Amino acid sequence: MLDQVFVLLKHWLLGYSPAAIQPEVSILLTILPILLVFPVLFALTTVLERKGLGRIQNRYGPNRVGFYGILQPMADALKSLTKEDIVPASADRAVHFLAPLVLLAVAFLPYAVLPIGRNMIAANLDAGVLFFFAIGAISELSVFMAGWSSRNKYSLLGAMRAVAQMISYEVPLLLSSIAVIMAAGSLNTVEIVNKQAGFSGIFPHWYVLTPWGFAGFVLFMIAATAETNRSPFDLPEGESEIIAGYYLEYSGFKFALFFLGEYLGMFAISGLGITLFLGGWGAPLPFLTWVPSWIWFFAKLLGLIIGFIWVRGTLPRLRMDQLMNFAWKFMLPMALVVVVSAGAWRFLPQGVTRWLVSTLLLAVAYALLARGVETRNKIAKRTYRFAE
Amino acid sequence: MRQMSAAFLILAIVTMIAACAAMTLRGLVHCALALAVAFAGIGTLYLSLGAQFLGLAQLLVYVGAIAVLIVFVILLTRGGDGDASPLIPTGLPITGIVVATTILALLAWAVFHSFAMHSLGPPATPATVRELGTVLMAEYVLPLEVIGLMLTAALIGAVVVAMKEKQDTQ
């Protein structure tokens, strides 16, 4: 009952609207929760991130505004709303204005195909995963628009690097999800979640608990970090290199909109990762299925967000050529091996053989590729020459 | 004539305006962005006709990759520096009008005299991804492999050309 509380609420409210406009009201009632919940989650994530990063770095995060700093996003919102909106004199005003809007529109669209709970999906498209990736590809254009319209060499450089990075990491992202699509046999997100819904003993049938699924999940998450320009792949917005990269010339609310768009993209891609690999809204243990499905989705989303914050606090930023090398020379071959391994898993009979074959394929590929990625030049031992 | 739904009307108008803008705008990058909007409009038109895979593939490939490619090409070659006004013809572009009218007439004749306008044929089975995949792998596997080889050759060629330039500059 608690599981379906939102669906029942929607149907109850729909009953109160006149029959003529019921389709439109239904659409509105479906979209409104998405528009409300995810920006609130964004606000929460900004606080969580600052406090989490603070604790990792041996300091408190913000703790003055509200109870333990939880109202910090209010202060941030007020600040960004009241800042002066500076547009450079030689900037392209139309494109400069449109870039954050396009990014925001494109950031909200992918939530339509994520199943947030049982029967809780906004648009049950047959080619849901393809829709997700198509919309993600459009967001690169808005990044480019932002960088180019500022007429600033640094932001243009940042924009081109960002687009190059996003394009390079789309390939392993897509390939690792192809392995899942192959295993589930459908592009429909609801079906993919349903395929992962069973339990064998105490273990759920999530794809992450298979060898190819685990490797695919790791690759997917690394590619997701790179797609949303998060540390350690945040060279395009590197705060110490090119100040803010492609959103350098944006101030005040537009900057906040870019921030919002970036974080929404992060949530969306985590949501897709959860749907593809972590079993969507499914419970991890068979005796926990009484917990509502949407709580599991948000719990897993929170876990992935914590993972993002953790990685951000740990790893140094990657250089552009290291980034590209990693994508093309390590992740792409690894993703292809994941697809082959998933195929082997599907066609071998259940039992120890398919575990062994899958894992072996992945381990061999990993060992061979890892040797290629590690730095080739042996650094000679440093010798000193002292003055006589 | 079948009735045009409001969605189709809006999408068609947007696509046409974007295509006209891609021809007439002054800045090259503006033209490229308008072209991206036109691609997106065509993609959504496919989606409104029920061709899910085709529409989404159009969005993914054309807007996500080809528009970005065009924009990169403009930037990395010449046109990135400001709104250099293109060559403005003096007087009416007679040849252009003649060519455009001829093509429009041909297309209109083809559309109006095709059998699709005269008989509502049996409703086509919606092309799901599963069917597309089966057909690609069963009937059209040879063209698929040939296309794959061609794309690989193009990729290798691009890398070779780029590498050669680096050696030239060394």
Add this chain to the structure above:
Amino acid sequence: MLGLGIIKGLVETARNFLGSFVDKKRLVTVQFPEERLPVAEAARNFPFLIYDGVDPEQGLRCVACQICEKECPPRCITIEKSKDKKPDFVGKQQFYPAVFDIDVSVCMSCQICVEVCPFDAIRMDNEFELSTTDRFGGLLWTKEKLARPNEYYEAIHPTEAAEVEARRAEEKAQAEAKKQPSAVTQ
């Protein structure tokens, strides 16, 4: 193996995060206005003038020799000698400063004025919460604001004060001893 370094890094960061809730060493922030770190003994910020006894006018050690005014690199000290004299701690008649101003917005806390003062009259204070909204008058400190009792000096810099006290007691004893033979011979 590739990735082992990353995992070790993640473990270290997690240890930092979780440890910051239990271990004081992993959370070194001091919540400033509520808690303050103890200030080191040799910490210094801006100078102040010392007076002995209870009367800031009578007990002021400064004799307006103007050495600190001349030695101050940014020249933030302004001194005007008085017309009359008053006795110092050994009994000798000395001038005193009628005006002693330090422009704190100029002072760079170099302590040169302290090093050159022959009378131990000017020393460094360690107070730093000094912000004011008055940009001009509020940052020009006069003799009244600068004068602090010797007890205050002993409280903030105990070892230095002990050394200064020992030296001054010795000088006073020597001055008394010099006066005694003349009293005896008289």
